Amino acid sequence: MKFTLSWLKEHLDTDASLDDIVETMVAVGLEVEAVENPEERLAAFSIGEVLEANPHPDADKLQVCKVATKDGEMQIVCGAPNARAGIKVAYAPVGAYVPGIDVTLSKAKIRGVESFGMMCSVRELEMGDDHDGIIEAPASAKVGDPVAKIMGANDPVIDFEVTPNRPDTNGVNGVARDLAAAGLGKLITPEPKPLKGAYPSPQKVVLDFPAGSENACPAFAGRYVRGVKNGPSPKWLQDRLRALGLRPISALVDITNYMSYDRARPLHVFDADKLNGVLRARLGKQGEKFLALDGKEYKVDETMTVIADDAAVLGLGGIMGGEDTGCTEETTNVFIECAYFDPLRTAKTGRKTGIASDARYRFERGVDPAFILPGMEMATQLVMDMCGGEPSEIVLAGDIPQMDKTVLFPPVEVKRLTGLDVAPQDCEQILSALGFTVRKSDPWQVDAPSWRPDIEGKADLVEEIARITGFDKLPAAPLPMLKAVETPKLTAGQERRRMARRALAGRGLLEAVTWSFLDQKHAELFMSANVIKAKGLILANPIASDLGVMRSSLLPNLIAALQRNADRGRDDLALFEVAPIYVGDQPTDHANAAGGARRSDPRRHWQGVAAKVDVFTVKADAMAALEAAGAPVASLQTAAEAPDYFHPGRSGALRLGPKTLAHFGEIHPRVLKAMDVDGPVHGFEVFLDLIPEPKKKAAKTRPALDASELLPLSRDFAFVVDEAVAAEALLKAVRGAEKKLISDVSLFDVYQGKGVPEGKKSLAVEVTLQPRDKTLTDEEIEAVSARIVAQVEKAVGGSLRA
Structure with missing residues (x-):
């Protein structure tokens, strides 16, 4: 939102400096982003006087001028048709930067004649669009005077960010109200005066909405004005619009833009002679379309509010009008529309069409419904002042929404919620200055004004008082003293995630942070996990077409990230992520x-x-994450029950009883092909929330070292078992044979072939025995070996290989 300092002072009687105004705006919550002072931008340009203008010896359309400047007499070659002796001009010296042509001037020879500087046009100084000739300053101007001051281009422009909860500050009068409440001046915004209609309006308006959709446009006001003469708007209005970055078009169009910025009241002006029959506000219909004022054609559907006559759609309500009924220089009769449109429906329509207009910006945040008729009166007066004409009576379809909202407000809430000690009379003064009506009962009854849709409860009133009083006056309080004994700062879940992250980074994987959303096609490939039964959460308003589903697995985005890096030459990466699904x-x-x-x-x-990399690499990754997160890895069982997005026979799951804590393996080629990813790729996923909590509360001190002074010894066993027996079952049987002495069991060989019967396989394991009290005798070792063989035979039907 932009406005000029002189514009603000039409609503605020103040002697405050520009710096004070900007500082106060920031203090009351109006965040100023930039202040542009044209006087500083045009500081290099001054008034000069043409003393002589003689034809160029080698060019028919050029003149060699002798110009009196603040730097003395200068010779300047000029091609402007109005360059002549005796006029005052805008002089740019050598070294000046000319913004309109993006050129820094230097001494030059033009067709053999030296030129020292330049005489500028309006467009070259970005003071307008005129480029037919150089600026002719008033004869009263003196040589050396600043061009910005003489030409009235010294009005600073303030640009600030409008927060969504303050739609009233989309108008200059709303900014002035806040500054007046902060004590920076007196609010002098004039109230529009009613104009008596000279005749009944020949243009009728109706609301045509089905039951349940009446709030799309609850009120539609209009007024016919005949006999207007459209043309350029006055210079003061053109200057203000240019300061905002808008291009002046014509008086009728410029008035609508002015209303949007001056009073936050968008409206539209139709060429009345181009309308056919009754003007309706209704919902659109499939197949309808219209040509908008931006020159683009837009399709309409039944969710959009449109303005239409008996022939066609004329525009989207609250967003943009149509070109077919727009005003031109030939317009003689107009119909002014001033309506209220539902913010939510306006926002949805804007997103569907992609139209970003000033009207949409204001309507989707909420405009003041009580200003419909006063806004119509103000717009009518502006039209009559600039274009003449005779107005009709106002026609109104529907009822103006009532925004009556009363808040029960005890003034002591200010002290309780903010710590600010504000006297009740000061609270009343601030609220009254902001447009609230205060009735002093117990508690106070405060009526919110119609332009403040953000006021819901007493905390909102406290905020109003606090921001006007000054957030810089909030009392500072030291933080409480820390406890003598530190308590844990992370929850168990946070600690698990932290430790899993450290473990995976330690295994050489790089951490990635991916979207919580993904493409629906990719999501469907990963919805068959036997741990997480996901249906796919489809977003109603995705940020992108390929990010329309909440992820039920971390793998799709990680796999896609691997491919993006491979496409750029990094095909050796390993990525991990610890995040929600x-x-x-x-x-x-x-x-x-x-x-x-x-x-x-x-x-x-x-x-x-x-x-x-193979399946055992990612199994080790999963095991490392589980162990770091506190899972009892010694009790885990490996099962070949991975989801179908893994390769069968090259994948598995880690289970603890009935719970599957992780799955791992090679990603199925079918999935990689559907994602357009070059394989092979291996992956794993660990479900941290399924890890059981430890039975005992973790102690802060480390446990005693459980080490033996005696050397361990190892024995190798080769068992012949059925081909279907899992190695994990054999290892579990060996561990259970003698739990006190067996400290480790590892598989080191799998063999099928000569010497092993068909349908059988040989599994060779290394068993580590760790004596505790004494060195083991040969008899004791043999006894343990016998128990191992017996346990394997009992558990899996295995026998020692001959």
Whole structure:
């Protein structure tokens, strides 16, 4: 939102400086982004006087002028048709930057004649669009005077950010009201005076909405004005619009833009002679379309509010009008529309069409419904002042929405919520200055003005008083003293995620942060997990077409990230992420997971080629994350029950009883092909929330070192078992044979072939025995070995290989 200092002073009687105004705006919550002072931008340009203007010896359309300037007499070659002796001009010296042509002047020769500087046009100084000749300053101007001051281009422009809860500050009068409440001056915004209509309006308006949709446009006011003469708007209005970055078009169009910025009241002016029959506000219909004022054609559907006559759609309500009924220089009769449109429907229509207009910006945030008729009176007066004409009576379809809202407000709330000690009379003064009506009962009854839709309760009134009083006056209080004994700062879940993150980083994976959304096609590929039953949460308003579903797995985005890096030459990456996944729309329907993905080809190294990534690599990743997060990894079981997006036979799951804590393996080629990813890729996913809490509360001190002074010893066993027996079952049987002595069991060989019967396989394991009290005798070792063989035979039907 932009406005000029002189514009503000039409609403605020103040002697405050520009710096004081900007500082006060920031203090009351109107965040100023920039202040542009044209006088500083045009400081290099001054008034000069043409003393002589003689034809150029080598060019028919050029003149060699002798110009009196603040730097003395200068010779300047000029091609402007109005360059002549005796006129006052805008002089730019050598070294000046001319903004309109983006050129820094230097001494030059033009067709053999030296030129020292330039005489500028209006457009070259960005003071207008005129480029037919150089500026002719008033004869009263003196040589050396600043051009900005003489030409009235010294009005500073303030640009500030309008927060969504303050739609009233989309108008200059709203800014002036806040500054007046802060004590920076007196609010002098004039109230529009009613104009008596000279005749009944020949143009009728109606509301035509089905039941339940009446709030799309509850009120539609209009007024016919005949006999207008459209043309350029006055210079003061053109200057203000240019200061905002808007291009003046014609008086009738410029008036609507002025109303939007002066009073935050968008409206529209139709060429009445181009209307056919009754003007209706209604919902659109499939197949309808119209040509908008931006020159583009837009399709309309049944969710949009449109303005239409008996022939066609004329525009989108609250967003943009149509070109077919727009005003031109030939317009002689107009119909002014001033209506109220539903903010939510306006915002949805704007998103669908992609139209970003000043009207949409204001209507979707909320305009003052009580200003419909006063806004019509003000717009009518402006039209008559600039274009003449005779107005009709106002026609109104529907009822103007009543925004009556009374808040019960005890003044002591200010002290309780903010710590500010503001006297009740000061509270009343601030609220009254902001447009609130205060009735002093117990508690106070405060009526919010119609232009403040953000006021809901007493806390909002406290905020109003606090911001006008000054947030810089909030009392400062020291933080409470820390406790003598520090308590944990992280929850158990946060600690799990932190430790899993550290473990995976330690295994050489790089952490990635991906979107919580993904493409629906990719999401459907990963919805078959046997741990998380996800249905796919489709977003109603996605930020992009390929980010329309909440993720139920971390793997799709990680795999896609691997491919993006591979496309750029980094095909050796391994990525992980610790983040939530979403399986439903309830607060409890999300889980914390740690996932990772690896490409299978390592980089070459002078020490030799590292081993390729396989299913056991990602199993080790998952085990490391589980162990770091506190899972009892010694009790985990490996099962071949991975989801179908993993390769069968090259994947598995880690289970603790009936719970599946993780799955891992090679991503199925079918999935990679659907995602357009080059394989092979291996991945894993650990479900941190399924890890059981430890039975005992973790102690802050480390446990005693449980180490034996005696050397361990190892024995190798080769068992012949059925081909279907899982190695995990064999390892579990061996561990259970003698829990006190067996400290470790590891598989080191799997063999099928000569010497092993068909349908069987040989599993060779290394068993580590750790004596505690004494060195084991040969008899004791043999006894343990016998128990191991017996346990394996009982558990899995295995026997020692001959």
